[in-house]
Amino acid sequence: xxxxxxxxxxxxxxxxxxxxxxxxxxxxxxxxxxxxxxxxxxxxxxxxxxxxxxxxxxxxxxxxxxxxxxxxxxxxxxxxxxxxxxxxxxxxxxxxxxxxxxxxxxxxxxxxxxxxxxxxxxxxxxxxxxxxxxxxxxxxxxxxxxxxxxxxxxxxxxxxxxxxxxxxxxxxxxxxxxxxxxxxxxxxxxxxxxxxxxxxxxxxxxxxxxxxxxxxxxxxxxxxxxxxxxxxxxxxxxxxxxxxxxxxxxxx
Amino acid sequence: xxxxxxxxxxxxxxxxxxxxxxxxxxxxxxxxxxxxxxxxxxxxxxxxxxxxxxxxxxxxxxxxxxxxxxxxxxxxxxxxxxxxxxxxxxxxxxxxxxxxxxxxxxxxxxxxxxxxxxxxxxxxxx
Numbered sequence: 001x002x003x004x005x006x007x008x009x010x011x012x013x014x015x016x017x018x019x020x021x022x023x024x025x026x027x028x029x030x031x032x033x034x035x036x037x038x039x040x041x042x043x044x045x046x047x048x049x050x051x052x053x054x055x056x057x058x059x060x061x062x063x064x065x066x067x068x069x070x071x072x073x074x075x076x077x078x079x080x081x082x083x084x085x086x087x088x089x090x091x092x093x094x095x096x097x098x099x100x101x102x103x104x105x106x107x108x109x110x111x112x113x114x115x116x117x118x119x120x121x122x123x124x125x126x127x128x129x130x131x132x133x134x135x136x137x138x139x140x141x142x143x144x145x146x147x148x149x150x151x152x153x154x155x156x157x158x159x160x161x162x163x164x165x166x167x168x169x170x171x172x173x174x175x176x177x178x179x180x181x182x183x184x185x186x187x188x189x190x191x192x193x194x195x196x197x198x199x200x201x202x203x204x205x206x207x208x209x210x211x212x213x214x215x216x217x218x219x220x221x222x223x224x225x226x227x228x229x230x231x232x233x234x235x236x237x238x239x240x241x242x243x244x245x246x247x248x249x250x251x252x
Numbered sequence: 253x254x255x256x257x258x259x260x261x262x263x264x265x266x267x268x269x270x271x272x273x274x275x276x277x278x279x280x281x282x283x284x285x286x287x288x289x290x291x292x293x294x295x296x297x298x299x300x301x302x303x304x305x306x307x308x309x310x311x312x313x314x315x316x317x318x319x320x321x322x323x324x325x326x327x328x329x330x331x332x333x334x335x336x337x338x339x340x341x342x343x344x345x346x347x348x349x350x351x352x353x354x355x356x357x358x359x360x361x362x363x364x365x366x367x368x369x370x371x372x373x374x375x376x377x378x
Contacts, residue, residue, distance in 0.1 A: 003279075003367070005269055007360045011261050011283070095254055126254035129290045129358070151337035155290040158338065187339050190348035225323070225340050226288060228351040 015130055018098035022133030025102075026116070031109070032216040033116045034208075035134035037156055039149075040122030042142040043166035045074045046199035048117055051209045052081035060213065061112040065104060066119040067096050074119065084110055095126035098133050115212050124153040136215050138208065142167040143176035150184040158188040158226035162195070162211055169198040189224050258291055258358070259299035263309055266363055270308045277366030278312035286357035287321040287336060312366070321355025 010016065026033055038044050048064060055062040063084040066074040075087030088104050090096070101118065109116065118134065120127040139160035141149045144167060150157040157163065163185050171178070178196075185194050195211075197204030215221055266281060285291050293316045300314045321334045327347025334340060340349040 003365050005273060005363045005365070007265070007269060007363055009265055009360045011258055011265070011358045011360060013265075014261065093257070095257070097257070125290060126257075129254060129258075154337050155288055158288065158340075187341060188337065190340050225349045226338075226352055226356065229353075229356060 012129065015098050018102060019131035019133040022098050022102045022105075023135065026133060027135075029111065030216075031113050031116055032136065032212060033118055033132060033134040034136045034138060034212050035127075035132050036117060036119050036138050036140065037124060037127050037160075038122060038140035038142075038166075039124050039145060042122070042140050042145060043199055044119050044122070044140055045077055047140070047164070047166055047197055047205070047208065048119060049078055049081055050199055050202070050205045052078060052083045052085075052117070054206050055115065055209055056082050058209075060114060060209070061110065062115040062117065062209075063109060063113045064117040064119065065101070067121045069093075069121065078119075084108075084113075090121055094121055094123050095130050096120055096132055097130050101132050114216060115209075117212075124149075124156040128153070128156040128159055136161050136212055136221060138162045138164055140164045140166050141181075143171045144174050147177045147180040148184055150181070150188050154188045155226070157185055159224050160189060160192055161221045161224065162193055162208075163189070164204075164208060165194060165196045167198060167200070168196045168203060169201040189226065192222050192224060255291060255295040256299040256303065258296060259303035262300065262360060263303045263307055265360060266309055267307055269363060270365070273365070275365040276308065276368065278309045278363060279366040280313045280315060280364040281309070282315045282317060282361040282363075284317045284319055284357040284359040284361055286319040286355040288334075288338060288352070288355040289358040291358060293318065317361065319354050319357045322353040323349035323355075324351060324353055326350030 036044050052062055052064055064078050065086045065088060066078060067088040067090055068074055069090055069092055072087045075085050078085040086104060086108055118132060137160055139156050143165060182194055185192060195204060195207045266278060285293055297314055304310050304312060321338055322331055323334050323340055324331045325342035325347045328342060328345045330342055330344045331353060332343050342348060
């Protein structure tokens with residue numbers, strides 16, 4: 001037998017296949033998944049709690065799944081919004097994978113759900129490599145984390161469809177340089193929108209919900225340069241119906 | 253650290269290929285890892301050894317080929333190495349990168365199966 005096999009397989013092919021299937025399955029039922037990535041303690045849960053509450057007030061059917069290494073604290077907090085919430089414990093795994101997410105949604109996700117917020121494990125390294133079948137990937141960073149966060153975690157910020165700055169009520173106290181942060185984001189992800197929020201002050205709350213609903217309604221998503229690779233160009237860039245599946249191909 | 257998950261994915265894919273090709277041992281695997289793949293090659297090599305234990309890959313070596321990240325300008329078509337941390341702004345004009353030419357690879361290139369005798373020897377040596 002020939003001793004060398006030219007395998008040429010993407011290492012994450014299985015995750016990418018599962019993500020593609022999940023994205024299609026969610027799209028078929030009219031649900032958009034929003035993947036939220038950030039460092040631990042950046043304020044994902046606090047902002048999400050308010051966004052979920054707002055969605056409920058507006059009558060938008062949403063649900064949230066939150067992943068942590070341990071404790072059900074986040075689910076308890078998010079459940080206060082009154083929307084369906086599920087806690088996933090990863091037992092030490094530092095990220096969610098598409099097949100895990102699909103397994104947790106199976107039999108739980110209410111049929112009417114239009115937006116599914118997935119609060120990934122707090123980590124800006126590992127979750128960046130795993131497509132979860134989301135239609136919108138959001139990376140959050142708090143003002144206390146420093147302006148150079150996008151340069152320290154270029155893959156996470158580089159693959160974001162939207163960047164959210166949190167805890168802006170603390171910006172003055174920590175002398176957050178917004179222009180420098182924006183420049184660093186632009187350096188790794190030219191053209192991505194950066195929005196500001198403060199869960200404590202209520203500033204910017206609702207933006208995440210609005211952006212996600214716009215995508216669900218067909219608005220074109222920012223396609224990060226880092227996700228665009230030679231030979232993987234979109235064949236129909238204006239075709240909203242295909243935008244999600246193309247995005248996945250680009251990330252593989 | 254997700255390098256263990258990556259290593260396990262490599263092992264699973266090579267195991268599948270070994271079954272399909274009737275291979276009983278692996279001598280070497282070559283991986284391509286892009287600068288922006290979000291994977292630390294040293295951590296991957298460490299995890300690979302652990303993930304191989306007790307599988308058809310045990311004793312096989314992992315060769316990692318690092319791929320520098322390069323981009324091309326959407327405006328002037330200049331190509332450049334984006335560096336680390338990456339700069340996707342064009343060094344020649346006010347334009348930005350239209351796409352990455354390379355740098356996000358996380359790919360198994362090829363697998364070299366062990367010769368039967370070599371595999372048996374490796375097996376005896378543990």
